[in-house]
Structure formats: C-alpha cells, structure tokens
Amino acid sequence: MNTGAGRLAGDHTGGVARFLGIPYAAAPVGERRFAPPGPVELWAGVRDATAYGATAPQPSLHPTQACLAPLVGPGWVTGDGNFLNLNVWTPDPGTSGLPVMVYIHGGGFMIGSGSAPAFDGTAFARDGVVLVTVNYRLGAEGFLALPGEVTNIALRDQIAALHWVRDNVTGFGGNPDDVTVFGESAGGTSVAFLLHSPAAAGLFRRAIVQSGHDEMARPLGLAEDLTKALAARLGISPAAGAFRACSAPDLLRAQGALLRHEPRPDLRDDNGVDPGHGRALFLPTTGDDVLPDPVGVPSAHARGVDLLIGTTLEEANLGFGADEFADFDADDAVAELAATYPDAEALLARHRLHEPAVTPAQALTAAYTDLMFRSPSRRTARRHPGPAYVYEFAWRSPLHGAAHGLDVPFVFDTTQACRGLLGDAAPETLTHAMHRTWVDFATHGDPGWPRYEGTGKAMWFDADPHLCEDTAPDDIGAEYLPGTT
Numbered sequence: 353m354n355t356g357a358g359r360l361a362g363d364h365t366g367g368v369a370r371f372l373g374i375p376y377a378a379a380p381v382g383e384r385r386f387a388p389p390g391p392v393e394l395w396a397g398v399r400d401a402t403a404y405g406a407t408a409p410q411p412s413l414h415p416t417q418a419c420l421a422p423l424v425g426p427g428w429v430t431g432d433g434n435f436l437n438l439n440v441w442t443p444d445p446g447t448s449g450l451p452v453m454v455y456i457h458g459g460g461f462m463i464g465s466g467s468a469p470a471f472d473g474t475a476f477a478r479d480g481v482v483l484v485t486v487n488y489r490l491g492a493e494g495f496l497a498l499p500g501e502v503t504n505i506a507l508r509d510q511i512a513a514l515h516w517v518r519d520n521v522t523g524f525g526g527n528p529d530d531v532t533v534f535g536e537s538a539g540g541t542s543v544a545f546l547l548h549s550p551a552a553a554g555l556f557r558r559a560i561v562q563s564g565h566d567e568m569a570r571p572l573g574l575a576e577d578l579t580k581a582l583a584a585r586l587g588i589s590p591a592a593g594a595f596r597a598c599s600a601p602d603l604l605r606a607q608g609a610l611l612r613h614e615p616r617p618d619l620r621d622d623n624g625v626d627p628g629h630g631r632a633l634f635l636p637t638t639g640d641d642v643l644p645d646p647v648g649v650p651s652a653h654a655r656g657v658d659l660l661i662g663t664t665l666e667e668a669n670l671g672f673g674a675d676e677f678a679d680f681d682a683d684d685a686v687a688e689l690a691a692t693y694p695d696a697e698a699l700l701a702r703h704r705l706h707e708p709a710v711t712p713a714q715a716l717t718a719a720y721t722d723l724m725f726r727s728p729s730r731r732t733a734r735r736h737p738g739p740a741y742v743y744e745f746a747w748r749s750p751l752h753g754a755a756h757g758l759d760v761p762f763v764f765d766t767t768q769a770c771r772g773l774l775g776d777a778a779p780e781t782l783t784h785a786m787h788r789t790w791v792d793f794a795t796h797g798d799p800g801w802p803r804y805e806g807t808g809k810a811m812w813f814d815a816d817p818h819l820c821e822d823t824a825p826d827d828i829g830a831e832y833l834p835g836t837t
Contacts, residue, residue: 357395375392375434378393378436411604438513441482443477449526451794456540461634462632466485469769472769510552540560547651563663569637569638574619576590586598621832659741664746680712781816
C-alpha cells in the first residue's frame with residue numbers, strides 16, 4: 353500500500369483489510385509541541401501497520417470509570433512518540449469509489465483514542481465503507497491559548513487528518529469527494545465546530561454529530577485566563593517555550609489539579625454561563641482563524657453539507673457526576689448547577705426538583721442532560737444551513753439507562769466489546785438499525801426519515817426504532833448565547 357509518506361503493510365482480519373497507526377502529521381515534540389501539525393515525515397522501506405500506534409498524553413481512568421475503557425481506549429500509550437496517527441479499515445484496497453467515514457473520538461477533550469474497542473471499523477468495511485479513526489492532541493496540549501501562538505491545536509490536528517484522507521484515501525479504495533466526518537461527545541462537538549471552520553471547508557460532504565453541538569466553546573479571553581491559571585499552577589510564565597519545557601506528566605498533573613481543586617479561574621462568560629459546566633476545562637476557542645465566529649450563529653461554511661445529529665435520552669446518567677449526586681438534597685442540587693448556570697433554580701424546577709417522586713439527583717442529571725446536550729444539539733440542527741436530520745437514542749441499558757456514549761457500540765456494531773456497559777441484552781434490531789442508518793447516510797445523504805426543519809420529526813432509536821415527534825427542548829440556555837438576539 354502506497355501513501356504520500358511511504359509504503360505500508362497492513363493485515364486482513366474479519367474479511368477486511370486493516371492498516372493501523374499511520375502517521376498523518378509530524379510527531380508533536382520539541383518545537384512542534386504547542387504548534388500546528390507539521391507535514392508527516394517520510395519513511396524508507398515498508399512501514400508495519402498491523403498494530404495501533406501511540407496515543408495522546410492523557411490522565412488514567414479513575415478506578416470507578418473502568419467500565420468506560422471500551423469507549424475511550426487503552427489510555428496513554430507512548431509507543432514511538434508520534435500519536436498523530438490514524439487507522440483505516442477497507443473492504444478492498446484494490447477497488448475504488450467507496451464512501452469514506454472519518455471518526456473523531458470523544459473523551460471530554462481530555463482522554464480517548466481512535467483505538468478503543470468500540471471503534472473497530474470491521475463492520476463498516478464489511479458493509480462497503482472505508483472507515484478511518486483519528487487521534488489528536490488532548491487537554492492543555494490541544495487547547496492552550498498562548499499569547500502570539502496559534503489556538504485550537506486539536507482542531508488543527510483533525511483538519512490535518514482530513515487533509516491526509518483527501519490526499520491518500522484513494523489508495524485504500526475510497527472516494528475523497530465522498531467523505532463523512534462523524535464523532536461522539538467531544539468528537540461530536542469537534543465535528544460541529546469543523547462545520548463552522550473555514551479551514552475545514554470542502555474536506556467533507558456529510559457530518560454526523562453524536563451527543564455534541566456547536567455551543568461548547570470559550571471566547572479567546574477566557575481561554576487565555578485558563579492558560580494563565582495553568583501556568584501559575586506550574587510556576588512558569590504563560591509562554592510557549594515555558595510550556596514546552598514542562599514534561600507531559602507534569603502538565604497532566606497540573607491540569608488535573610486545576611480541574612479538581614480550587615482556586616481555579618472563573619470560566620463563566622459575561623452571562624454567567626460556563627459552557628464546560630465545571631466538567632470540561634479545555635474546549636475549542638472562538639475568535640481565531642479556525643473558529644472566527646462566536647457561538648450561536650449559523651455557519652457560512654456548512655452550506656451543501658448534510659447533517660445527522662442527535663443525543664441520548666439520559667446523557668448525564670454516566671460520567672457527569674451522577675454518582676456524586678446520589679446524596680444531594682434540593683439545596684445541594686441548586687448550588688451545584690448555580691456554579692456554572694445562572695438560572696439553576698428555575699431549570700431544576702422545570703425538571704421536577706420539588707416533586708416527591710423525583711429525587712434531587714434525578715432532577716439534576718435530567719437538567720444537565722438537556723442543558724449540556726439535548727437542547728443545544730437541537731439548536732445546532734435548526735441553525736444548520738443544509739439538510740439536517742435528528743435522532744434520539746432511547747434504549748435503556750439495565751446498567752446505566754440511555755446514558756452518554758451508549759449509542760456508539762450500536763453504530764459500530766461492536767456491542768459484544770461493550771457488554772460491561774450495555775449488559776447482555778443489547779437488542780440486535782437496534783444494532784442493525786443504527787449501523788445501517790449511518791452507512792446509508794454516508795452513502796446517500798439520507799438516513800431514511802424527513803428533515804428536521806419544518807417537521808420536528810426525529811428517529812427514536814430503541815428496541816423498536818420508529819419516527820416520532822421530537823420531545824427534546826430547544827430553548828434551555830438559548831437566552832445566554834452571545835450570537836443570538
């Protein structure tokens with residue numbers, strides 16, 4: 353297999369060809385750290401591509417989060433040091449014209465990799481798609497806002513990967529003019545912002561946003577405040593050279609301390625809203641060449657791009673503090689939400705905080721589900737200048753309900769690798785419906801149901817998928833968007 357940087361030797365598994373750990377940019381070390389991705393370095397001979405490559409520096413999962421490993425991958429794998437790599441599955445490198453799907457992993461912009469078991473691309477390749485998964489820089493490495501330096505480094509990595517796909521996917525049997533970019537959680541949010549980026553315009557034809565939206569970003573000034581706070585915790589100046597002199601483990605410890613402990617900077621905007629809601633520090637930054645526009649405005653760069661977007665019914669059931677909320681009373685719930693959102697009391701009342709049948713923890717997780725995911729995702733759909741289709745993942749796992757991330761193994765047809773999250777009763781009808789929908793959308797731009805605009809219809813994905821009226825609110829938090837009037 354030939355690429356622009358050299359030859360590859362992959363393998364065959366599950367009846368498809370697989371090429372793993374392929375560099376798409378230069379290793380982000382030395383002077384390339386906290387800098388835009390550089391051109392991939394050429395190699396001599398044939399590069400072995402039969403094993404996953406290195407992954408981005410990231411903190412380890414807490415023992416209580418071990419069940420998430422199938423969705424986030426092996427953690428920090430140093431490997432050869434170049435974690436700006438990707439993985440390709442194809443039904444046949446010798447064919448041509450196949451649709452291409454590029455997956456951007458989630459993990460709160462802090463953890464994750466494209467080598468997680470849930471993201472195995474065999475089923476997509478089996479069904480005629482060239483599937484690509486991508487690694488990118490995380491946390492401070494990907495989102496520092498340094499004076500005089502570039503911002504949104506992680507998004508620049510993703511754009512570089514899309515350029516690699518444009519230049520090389522023909523050799524894997526794919527059509528570079530028929531690319532669908534998709535992702536979940538931070539990956540879905542990344543896709544939503546790529547739709548807004550002039551730097552990504554023309555690199556993909558379709559987009560799928562799972563549990564993400566285009567509102568989770570910080571204005572440049574607040575991103576710079578966060579950078580200064582991290583530098584202060586490290587005892588360095590907020591300059592690129594000083595950060596490059598810090599080891600990756602020291603940087604991870606400092607950003608972890610900043611996330612867990614006070615004092616940390618007030619990351620609320622002028623309206624009193626923190627788009628990360630205390631759970632995500634490092635986010636995309638608006639006001640640079642990658643994302644020049646504020647949140648809340650339509651994208652001029654997404655015209656002609658088909659969009660499929662949706663959420664899970666109970667996003668905050670898993671990984672967003674739900675375990676911490678178990679012993680909360682009503683005052684605790686209000687205080688928790690008020691730290692990052694000014695209308696906490698009213699929002700929790702809307703989610704039945706004071707009703708006897710609803711615990712404060714249930715009201716709080718329901719409020720976070722709508723505030724952080726469902727409501728902004730519907731606004732993203734309404735703002736999109738092209739065709740937009742909406743879904744809701746509503747199947748309730750016996751372990752975690754219809755929680756954040758549980759749609760992913762159904763999309764990839766990898767539920768067997770995620771039994772610790774899903775239990776033993778994942779319905780095959782749901783796997784077939786979701787996986788087939790994603791393949792059909794990438795192939796034809798039509799998921800099989802009406803557009804959202806003008807109908808308010810959404811596909812309800814449970815054991816018996818069916819079309820219904822969308823029940824997700826689209827107004828929660830809308831009054832605080834800087835781009836709205």
